[in-house]
Amino acid sequence: MAEVNMEQLLNCALCPNLCRCECPVLQATGREAVAPAGKARIASLANEGKLYWDEVMLEAAINCLACRGCTIHCPFPELNLCDELLYSRLPAREQGVNLPSVEPYLNNLRKYSSPYGQKAGALVTENQPGEKAGGQKVLFFNGCTSLANHPGSIEAARSVLVRAGVSFQMIEEDCCGYPAQVWGDEDMVRQLAEENRRKFKDSGAELLVTSCPECWLTFSERYPNLGQELPLEIVDGPTYFLGLIKEGRLEPVEKSVTEAPGPKVVSYHDPCIWARTAEKTAEPREILGAIPGLEIKEPYASGARTRCCGGGSMFQLAFPGTASAVAGRRLQEVPADAVLVTACPFCREGLLQGDKPVWELIEVLDRFFK
Amino acid sequence: MAQDMRTILQESKVDRAAVDRYAAGAQKIVGEHRVSARQADLLSASRDYWPVNSIWMREGVFPALPQLVVWPESTAEVSELLALANREKIPVTPYGEGSGALGGVIPLKGGITIDLKRMNKIRALDEKNLLVTVESGLNGALYEEKLNRAGYTGGHFPQSLRCSTVGGWLSCRAAGQFSTRYGKIEDMAVCLEAVLPDGTVFSGRSVPRTATGPRADHLLLGSEGTLGIITSATLRIWPLPEKRHLATYTFERLEEGLEAIRLFMRAGTRPAVVRLYDGQETGNHFPELGDKRCALILLIEGNTRIVDAEAQVIEDCVRLKGAESAGAEYVEHWLEKRFDVSVASILFQKGAVLDTIEVTTNWHNAHSTYLAMQEALLGVEGTMLASGHYSHVYPEGAALYVTAVGFPGEDKIGYYKKLWQAAMPACHQKGAAFSHHHGVGLHRGLWMADEHGPGLDVLKKIKTALDPQGIMNPGKLGLEEVRTWRK
Numbered sequence: 093m094a095e096v097n098m099e100q101l102l103n104c105a106l107c108p109n110l111c112r113c114e115c116p117v118l119q120a121t122g123r124e125a126v127a128p129a130g131k132a133r134i135a136s137l138a139n140e141g142k143l144y145w146d147e148v149m150l151e152a153a154i155n156c157l158a159c160r161g162c163t164i165h166c167p168f169p170e171l172n173l174c175d176e177l178l179y180s181r182l183p184a185r186e187q188g189v190n191l192p193s194v195e196p197y198l199n200n201l202r203k204y205s206s207p208y209g210q211k212a213g214a215l216v217t218e219n220q221p222g223e224k225a226g227g228q229k230v231l232f233f234n235g236c237t238s239l240a241n242h243p244g245s246i247e248a249a250r251s252v253l254v255r256a257g258v259s260f261q262m263i264e265e266d267c268c269g270y271p272a273q274v275w276g277d278e279d280m281v282r283q284l285a286e287e288n289r290r291k292f293k294d295s296g297a298e299l300l301v302t303s304c305p306e307c308w309l310t311f312s313e314r315y316p317n318l319g320q321e322l323p324l325e326i327v328d329g330p331t332y333f334l335g336l337i338k339e340g341r342l343e344p345v346e347k348s349v350t351e352a353p354g355p356k357v358v359s360y361h362d363p364c365i366w367a368r369t370a371e372k373t374a375e376p377r378e379i380l381g382a383i384p385g386l387e388i389k390e391p392y393a394s395g396a397r398t399r400c401c402g403g404g405s406m407f408q409l410a411f412p413g414t415a416s417a418v419a420g421r422r423l424q425e426v427p428a429d430a431v432l433v434t435a436c437p438f439c440r441e442g443l444l445q446g447d448k449p450v451w452e453l454i455e456v457l458d459r460f461f462k
Numbered sequence: 463m464a465q466d467m468r469t470i471l472q473e474s475k476v477d478r479a480a481v482d483r484y485a486a487g488a489q490k491i492v493g494e495h496r497v498s499a500r501q502a503d504l505l506s507a508s509r510d511y512w513p514v515n516s517i518w519m520r521e522g523v524f525p526a527l528p529q530l531v532v533w534p535e536s537t538a539e540v541s542e543l544l545a546l547a548n549r550e551k552i553p554v555t556p557y558g559e560g561s562g563a564l565g566g567v568i569p570l571k572g573g574i575t576i577d578l579k580r581m582n583k584i585r586a587l588d589e590k591n592l593l594v595t596v597e598s599g600l601n602g603a604l605y606e607e608k609l610n611r612a613g614y615t616g617g618h619f620p621q622s623l624r625c626s627t628v629g630g631w632l633s634c635r636a637a638g639q640f641s642t643r644y645g646k647i648e649d650m651a652v653c654l655e656a657v658l659p660d661g662t663v664f665s666g667r668s669v670p671r672t673a674t675g676p677r678a679d680h681l682l683l684g685s686e687g688t689l690g691i692i693t694s695a696t697l698r699i700w701p702l703p704e705k706r707h708l709a710t711y712t713f714e715r716l717e718e719g720l721e722a723i724r725l726f727m728r729a730g731t732r733p734a735v736v737r738l739y740d741g742q743e744t745g746n747h748f749p750e751l752g753d754k755r756c757a758l759i760l761l762i763e764g765n766t767r768i769v770d771a772e773a774q775v776i777e778d779c780v781r782l783k784g785a786e787s788a789g790a791e792y793v794e795h796w797l798e799k800r801f802d803v804s805v806a807s808i809l810f811q812k813g814a815v816l817d818t819i820e821v822t823t824n825w826h827n828a829h830s831t832y833l834a835m836q837e838a839l840l841g842v843e844g845t846m847l848a849s850g851h852y853s854h855v856y857p858e859g860a861a862l863y864v865t866a867v868g869f870p871g872e873d874k875i876g877y878y879k880k881l882w883q884a885a886m887p888a889c890h891q892k893g894a895a896f897s898h899h900h901g902v903g904l905h906r907g908l909w910m911a912d913e914h915g916p917g918l919d920v921l922k923k924i925k926t927a928l929d930p931q932g933i934m935n936p937g938k939l940g941l942e943e944v945r946t947w948r949k
Contacts, residue, residue, distance in 0.1 A: 105519065106807040107804065109625050112559055113607075119579075122577055124507050125500075126505040131503075134505075137522060143465055143522070148500045151500075168805070168807075216795075446724060
């Protein structure tokens with residue numbers, strides 16, 4: 093089991109929290125118990141046996157979107173509160189303390205390898221590349237949330253990859269294990285890691301491309317921590333697709349903005365993990381910037397200072413009310429005349445409130461590139 | 463089953479049946495989801511940033527616990543919640559972001575904590591009259607951010623900017639780091655809207671000044687939740703400055719720096735930031751300057767021509783007192799680090815007790831107060847360091863900030879009390895005032911009689927008139943004796 097760094101956890105617990113203004117859960121709910129230091133205090137007291145885990149304490153300590161917004165102003169460079177809370181909570185499940193709202197989703201995960209239940213069929217694809225073929229053999233990983241909620245983005249990815257002549261396959265996916273990690277079932281994370289490792293190896297692919305930041309984080313950080321190094325290179329979607337553009341395998345369609353229906357002005361919402369962990373803020377903007385005639389307007393907080401959509405840490409399943417409130421606050425920071433674009437299925441889900449569309453970056457590529 | 467949570471300062475609790483009745487009533491007012499008796503919420507509302515709370519936290523004990531936490535979203539809801547508490551005689555503690563440094567939000571008698579963070583809207587931005595009306599629960603950094611996006615500044619930058627609320631500022635007469643130009647929060651507050659314990663809502667008028675008797679709404683400034691709850695305020699704002707001028711000077715002696723500041727304030731300049739550090743703090747904050755000289759950092763901002771003129775006048779004054787120029791980079795460094803309080807967490811984990819005590823002096827006793835307080839703090843066994851800086855200045859004097867760090871061993875609470883028992887009389891003997899902007903809370907209440915003399919009785923009479931049941935934040939502001947916390 094991962095060990096908690098008590099010194100860092102206490103640094104937060106004892107701090108007045110310069111990060112409070114950037115904690116989306118605190119600002120949306122007003123609850124002291126879910127302030128960064130509030131959670132750190134509960135976790136540190138539980139770690140030291142001065143409190144014990146019960147449903148009430150767990151509910152507070154799990155109220156973290158893992159957006160790392162708290163790192164923006166944090167004076168402790170070594171502190172990763174999201175991870176410390178994650179590790180601190182692990183004993184709770186071992187002691188039989190669970191969050192009832194997530195149990196149905198964990199049961200789905202056990203039964204179907206997806207928190208959303210039975211997976212949609214007809215995903216498996218293998219592309220025989222045409223004359224533009226080249227580069228590594230790719231395994232494209234969509235992630236459970238796109239599979240369950242937005243098959244359009246999968247079709248878009250398939251279409252773009254075929255158009256670019258990529259030798260790729262999509263396989264019958266199992267969950268990466270991120271939800272199980274957040275909800276404290278580390279055994280399940282291990283099982284899924286082993287299964288995915290086997291499947292990826294069997295695929296013969298050399299490069300794993302994932303459009304989901306949570307999957308990317310799990311594959312590239314959590315799996316190695318669990319001793320499950322993957323047998324192929326991992327790359328995030330924005331970097332990979334920008335590479336295809338730079339190689340000339342995808343080209344923007346001339347006058348596609350001015351002379352065809354569709355968005356003329358877009359605003360890119362940086363997903364937390366792409367922006368703050370993977371540091372991929374330039375790539376999506378380069379892709380959008382390559383489209384002639386498309387105007388890009390930044391939301392108020394962007395790049396590494398992005399603010400959460402409410403979708404991190406599976407919040408839309410565990411705490412739908414808070415997720416919705418966080419998304420509502422974020423939407424106020426987006427220019428009113430712009431179509432929102434993002435590169436994360438959770439962000440899309442979270443920000444899809446009312447009748448305003450939210451485009452995935454892959455859908456923009458599908459619409460504006462040939 | 464509820465967890466056993468031991469408290470140290472709990473004077474009493476409200477009868478369970480009365481709390482249950484209140485909870486049922488509160489749920490009708492604000493809805494079920496904005497009333498909580500969950501222990502995670504209760505323990506989190508039990509404390510603020512008073513160093514003593516950190517000592518107790520590490521021991522796994524709590525200062526005192528509320529029995530319910532409620533989150534209103536409107537003045538009307540606050541009014542109903544207070545009226546209900548008044549009828550049931552249930553204590554009420556208002557809560558913002560918990561950055562107070564003196565235990566002001568500890569619910570000594572249990573009851574209800576009213577957390578105001580969901581009252582976080584800007585109600586009106588009046589650009590013509592340079593006013594903003596803002597609800598009291600809005601986070602300070604988010605308040606400034608909203609103003610900046612519209613082209614304005616609130617001019618209020620306490621070190622707690624990112625972890626405090628507008629209502630918290632007003633309740634303890636807070637000061638920002640730019641206060642020499644923009645004033646303390648009471649200078650910015652044109653009028654307040656507040657709710658009295660019986661549910662009465664009242665507000666002042668948002669006109670520049672009045673001469674129609676004492677301002678009833680201004681009574682709530684600095685009242686720290688003991689008279690009622692501030693629900694919104696109309697504050698002065700400023701257009702974002704055209705120009706910012708940064709300068710650092712050093713002096714051989716602290717007195718010379720103080721005299722230079724007195725001269726440029728007397729000449730009518732109003733730089734936003736004026737901070738003069740003793741040698742020890744100069745060395746801590748700006749190692750390149752060493753600890754032999756005293757650093758003065760200045761930030762002047764506003765209209766370009768006015769800024770240029772002020773910079774020239776200030777330059778003339780500091781040169782008269784032997785200043786050496788050290789460049790702008792130290793102010794830039796300070797701007798970058800000015801909200802960083804990480805040293806407290808780090809030192810605390812190494813066994814230290816650290817606290818800062820801020821007082822106000824006139825010019826004639828500005829230096830002698832520093833010397834007296836430093837000597838008093840160093841005289842307490844276990845003290846390793848006692849240093850100081852002047853953080854806010856006025857034509858008539860300055861705020862002095864003294865920091866003490868000690869390694870007292872096991873009896874941290876005893877050491878903490880000794881620090882204050884040494885520092886407060888030293889401050890009093892020099893004629894300085896006991897607080898500039900941290901307020902009173904629980905702990906400084908121990909010296910309120912020394913500070914106010916007969917004036918404290920006036921405050922007690924006002925308290926009795928407005929809060930006859932004594933439900934509002936009991937035990938704070940030195941208005942009543944607290945059995946569980948004595949000198």
